[in-house]
Amino acid sequence: MSISDISTSIGNINLSNPFILASGILDENGYTMKRILSEGASAAVTKSIGMEERNGYKPPIVAIDDPIFINAVGLPNPGILNVGEEIKTARESGKPVIGSIFGKDENEFIELAGKMEEYGVSAVELNLSCPHVKGFGSEIGGDPNLVRKIVKGVKGAISKPVWSKLSPNVTNLLDIANAASDSDALVLINTVRGMKIDIYSKKPVLSNKVGGLSGSSIKPVGIRSVYEVKSNMDIPVIGVGGIESGFDAVEYIMAGATAVQIGTAVWKYGRAVFSKVTNELLEFMGSEGYGKIEEFRGIALK
Amino acid sequence: MSISDISTSIGNINLSNPFILASGILDENGYTMKRILSEGASAAVTKSIGMEERNGYKPPIVAIDDPIFINAVGLPNPGILNVGEEIKTARESGKPVIGSIFGKDENEFIELAGKMEEYGVSAVELNLSCPHVKGFGSEIGGDPNLVRKIVKGVKGAISKPVWSKLSPNVTNLLDIANAASDSDALVLINTVRGMKIDIYSKKPVLSNKVGGLSGSSIKPVGIRSVYEVKSNMDIPVIGVGGIESGFDAVEYIMAGATAVQIGTAVWKYGRAVFSKVTNELLEFMGSEGYGKIEEFRGIALK
Amino acid sequence: MINSVRILRNEINTPTVNSLYFHWDVRVEPGQFVMTWVPGLSEIPMSLSLTGKEKCLTVKKYGDTSNALSNVKPGERIFFRGPYGKPFSKVRGKTLLVGGGSGMASLRPLIDQDASGVVAARSSDELLFKGLFPIDKIIVATDDGSEGIKGNIVDALREIELEKYEMIYVCGPERMIKSVVDFVAGRNINMELSLERNMKCGVGICDSCSIDGFQLCTDGPTFGLSTVLTMKEFGRTKLAESGKRIWFQ
Amino acid sequence: MINSVRILRNEINTPTVNSLYFHWDVRVEPGQFVMTWVPGLSEIPMSLSLTGKEKCLTVKKYGDTSNALSNVKPGERIFFRGPYGKPFSKVRGKTLLVGGGSGMASLRPLIDQDASGVVAARSSDELLFKGLFPIDKIIVATDDGSEGIKGNIVDALREIELEKYEMIYVCGPERMIKSVVDFVAGRNINMELSLERNMKCGVGICDSCSIDGFQLCTDGPTFGLSTVLTMKEFGRTKLAESGKRIWFQ
C-alpha cells in the first residue's frame, strides 16, 4: 500500500502536513519555534504581538484540572520592534512562520501587519480576541463593524495573506465570519471564556481570574464553528481547538478545514505531538483508503 | 462534631439541600421526578414545556465521548395542556417542583407561565435558549430586548417567582443578565453549542447536527458566568453546568450561587448522584469547619 | 464513543428477522444492549444475541431503521454505542427462556444444556431461534396454529410446571410480558423480565424509557418479577415520543 | 489539580532560607519540582528537597512570593501542582553534589553515604545543608572567606579530582552553572546540571523557560553536560518576562 499524501495548501502557502503550531504555545522564542518545526509542525504561528512590550499577567497563568485547561497569559510580548530576530531564527527552519498580532484598533493592526511583512512572515494572523473596552466583558472579535474595519484595513495595507482568528464567545458567529470575509482564511477558534476557583484557598486560581478554556473540552465548539461557517461561506478555514490526535484532525477536516492548529495538546504530549498526529492521520487514511486529504475534506457537510 | 446545615432558600422557596434536578434530565414523567425527589434532590425542574405537543428530534439525540456529552433532544414535550398530571404526581413528593417553559415570544411565555402556576409549581423557569428565527444560529437568550420583554411580561402575569435561565452562547452575558434583572433568580448556564462528527460514517452524530455541550467540560464556563454576574449584580443565582461532586457545587457557591442544578452527572452516577453530592458537601463543610452554606457563599468574590 | 465494526455475515432467520455477526472485543453479558445508529435514519436499541468473542445483533424489520440495519452486507460497517443495561442474573440449574416476537434475540445467549424454551409468534415461519433448542426442550405457540400450540405465550406456559425452573427469563413486547406477569402473579417462581419501551438516550437521562421512576436503559431492561409487580405504570401507561402520557388499551 | 496540604513544621536553615515539611503521598524523584502558589501573590517553581514519605520545600527569600511562602506556619496550608520535570539520573557509586545559592535544595534528596558535597555561598551563615554531609566529605567556599575556601564554586572544584565520581550533580543559578560548565568542558566526566530560568506554566507550553528550544520545565530542569554544551542560548541569552531577548553580561 502506498503512503498517503498529507500535504495541503492555504492559498499560496504550501504545508507538508496539515498540522500548524497554534499561537501562544511555545512560540515566543525563535529557537523554540525552529525546534518544533524541525520536529514535525508544518508551520508555526507566533505568539500574538502588540505595539509595546508587555509582561503579561503574573502567575498563575494556567489553571489545570485534566482535561480542563484554562489560561490567562495576558498577551506577554516583547513588542513588535523586538520580535524580528525571533522570526528570523524560526525561519531558518525553511518552513512558513505566521505572524500573529493584536491591537486596540484598525491602525495598530495595520502597523503591526506591516512590520510582520517586513520580518518575512508567510501570512499575518489577526488575533481578534483581545479585550474590547466598550461593551466590557467582551472582545474585539464580538463586534462585526470593528472586525470588518480591521480586516479591510490590513488587507489593503499588506500583500501577504491575512488570516482572521475568531472567538467562539459570540452570540452569532456567522455575523462575525461574514464581517471577516475579506480574509484569505479564517482561523476557528480561540479559547472559550472560563474560570476555576480553588475551594481550599477560596480564590480564583488565575491571577486574572477569568481565562480561556482550551484543549479537548472545546473540540465540540471548534467543530461546530468550522461546520457552521463552511456550511454558509466559501472561504478556507483553519481548525483549532482540542486537537490531540490525527483522528481529531480528521473530524475538523471533514467539517471543512483546510489545515489545523495544535496548542494545548503540547501540554499532554510535548513537542512530539506533531509526529504523533501525523502518524495517526496516515494510519487513518491508509486504513480508509484515502490517497489525499481533499478526498474527505468537507465530506460531513454534504 | 455536629453535622453541618446544608439547607438553603431562594426567595420563599426552602430547599433541604442545594441540589436541584436540572431541566431536561429525567423530568418528563411525573413518576420519575417523584422518585428522584425521594432519592435526594431537593427540588426538580421539569423538562421545558411549550404550547404544542412536539416529538423532538429523531435519535441520535446524544453524542457521547466521555467526558464530552452533547445533546440535541429538540424540546420534545407533551404540550402545556398535557403536563398537569405529571406535575401533580411529582408534587406528591412534598418537594418543590419548578416548571420550565419555552416559547417563541412574550405572549407564549406568559400563557405557559400562567398554566404552570395553575398546576401548582413553586416557581417558573424561563428557558431562554430556544432557537430565535431572526439572527439565525443564535437563541432568544442572545437578544437583550426580547429577554427584557419576556421577563417583564411573565413577572407581571403571575405571582410565583420567576427564574430566568440564560445561555452562555452570547457575546456579553452581563447585557443579558441585566435585561433579565426583574427575575427572582438567574439560572446559569444552559449548554454550550457544539458538534461531534463521526469520522467513519463521515456524518455529524446528532440528527440535528448541532447540539448543546454539557457536563464537566463546561464547568469553567458556568463558574465564570456565575462569578461575572455576581461580581456585577445583586440577584440570586442558581449555578448549573458540569456539577458532578459536592466539591464542584462548593466552587459554584463560592462564586456566589445560592443553589445549584445537576443534569449530565446523572449519566455518570445515575439518580444516586444526589446522595453522593450531598455527602461530599457535608464532608467538605465538616473538614473545613463550616456550619452553614452562607459562611462561604460568594467568598471567592472578595 | 461510537463503535464502528464490519459485519462478517448477515444471516436470514425468518422472513422478517436477520442476524448480523461481527467481532467486537468487549465484555457483554446476556440481556445487555447497544444503541445502534443507522446514519441518516435513527438510532435504536438492539440486544446482543451472542455475547462471546463473536457478537451478533438479531434484527426484526419494523420500520425504516431496522429495515436498513437488516440490510447491512458483509464487509460493511454498523455503528453502535454500549453495551448498556443491567444483564440477566446468572443461575445454576434448569432455566426456561420465554420469548415473543424479537424477544428471543436477547434470550439467545442464555441457551445452554440446562435451558428449555417457549417461543411464540404469529405463524410458523416467524418462530425465532427455536432450532437452537433440542426438540424435547422447546414448546412453540403460534397465533394461527401453523405450528405447535394454537394460541399465545400464556397458552404455552399453561402446559409447563414453572415452579421447577431455577429461573425463568422472559423477553418481548410490554403487552406480552404483562400477560405473563398476570398469569404467574402470586405463584412462587423465579422470573426475570426484559422490558421494552421507547429509548432515545440509552444512558439514563432523557426519561423516555422510564417506568415508575426506573430507567429501563440503566436500571433495566431486565427486572425481577417482584419489582415488576410493584410498577404502577407497567402494562397500563407510558409516555409517547413527545412525553405525552398514553394508556395501553 | 492543585494540591493543598498543611505544613507540619517550618525550619530555619539560614538567615534567608526556611524549609517547610509536609506529607504528600505522591511519588517524586530527586530533581523534580512543584509550582507553588501563594494566593494573592504569584506562583513559583520549588524543588522538592525531600522526596520520601515526608516531603519538603526549601525556600530562599528573594521577593514577595518566596518571602510569604517561607512564613507559612505549621497547620497552615501550602498550594502547589506537580511534580513536574525530569529527575536526576540514579547511579551506583560515588557522587558529588555541587550547589550554589538555593541550589542545594534540589540536591538534598541525593545526599547519602556515597555522596560528597561542594557548597558555596556569599558567606558562612548562608551555606545551605552543609551539616548534612560528614565533615570529611564536604568542601565549602564563601565569597567573603568567612568559611572554607575564599572564592567561588569553581575555586572549590579545582581542589577535587572530578574524574573519580560516578556522577556530579550541579544546581544553582545559570551564571554559576555556566562557570562550572566552562571549567569542566573537554574533560571526561559525568555531570548533570539542574538549570534555573523564569517559569510561568511549568508544563511546557508558555515558552518562558526555554533554552535552545528545550523546555526547562519538561525536558529539564536537569540536563546532561553534553546537552548543555550544545546549547547556544545557555549562559548567553534568554527571554525576559515579556519575551524580550536579553543577554547575560
Ligand SMILES: Cc1cc2nc3c(=O)[nH]c(=O)nc-3n(C[C@H](O)[C@H](O)[C@H](O)COP(=O)(O)OP(=O)(O)OC[C@H]3O[C@@H](n4cnc5c(N)ncnc54)[C@H](O)[C@@H]3O)c2cc1C
Ligand atoms: C432494550 C431493548 C432491546 C431491544 N432488542 C431488540 C433486538 O435485539 N432485536 C430487535 O429486532 N428489536 C429489538 N428491540 C426493539 C427495537 O429497538 C425496535 O424494533 C426498533 O426501535 C424499531 O425501530 P424502527 O425505526 O425500525 O421502527 P419504527 O419506525 O420505530 O416502528 C415501525 C413500526 O413498528 C412498530 N414497532 C417498533 N418497535 C416495535 C417493537 N419492539 N414491538 C412491536 N412493534 C414495534 C412501531 O410501533 C411502528 O408501528 C429492542 C428494544 C429495546 C428497548
Ligand SMILES: Cc1cc2nc3c(=O)[nH]c(=O)nc-3n(C[C@H](O)[C@H](O)[C@H](O)COP(=O)(O)OP(=O)(O)OC[C@H]3O[C@@H](n4cnc5c(N)ncnc54)[C@H](O)[C@@H]3O)c2cc1C
Ligand atoms: C526548576 C526550579 C526549581 C527551583 N527550586 C527552588 C528551591 O527549591 N528553592 C528556592 O528557594 N528557589 C528555587 N527556585 C527559584 C525560585 O523559583 C525563585 O527564587 C522564585 O521564583 C523567586 O520568586 P519571588 O517572587 O519570591 O522573587 P521575585 O520577586 O521573582 O524576585 C526578587 C528578586 O530576586 C531575584 N531572583 C529571583 N529568583 C532568583 C534566583 N533563582 N536566583 C537569583 N536571584 C533570583 C530577582 O531577579 C529579583 O531581583 C527554583 C527555580 C526553578 C526554575
Ligand SMILES: Cc1cc2nc3c(=O)[nH]c(=O)nc-3n(C[C@H](O)[C@H](O)[C@H](O)COP(=O)(O)O)c2cc1C
Ligand atoms: C497558553 C495559551 C496561550 C495562548 N495565547 C494565544 C495568543 O497569544 N494568541 C492567540 O491568537 N491565541 C492564543 N491561544 C489560543 C490558541 O492559539 C488556540 O486557539 C486555543 O488554545 C485552542 O486550541 P487548543 O485547544 O489546541 O489549545 C493561547 C492558548 C493557550 C493555551
Ligand SMILES: Cc1cc2nc3c(=O)[nH]c(=O)nc-3n(C[C@H](O)[C@H](O)[C@H](O)COP(=O)(O)O)c2cc1C
Ligand atoms: C439531555 C439534556 C436535555 C436538556 N434539556 C433542557 C431543557 O429542556 N430545558 C433547559 O432549560 N435545559 C435543558 N438542558 C440543559 C440542562 O438543564 C443544563 O443547563 C445543562 O445540561 C448544564 O448542566 P449539566 O452540565 O449539569 O448537565 C438539557 C441538558 C441535557 C443534557
Ligand code: FES
Ligand atoms: S433511553 Fe433515555 S432514560 Fe432511558
Ligand code: FES
Ligand atoms: S514554564 Fe512554561 S514552558 Fe516551561
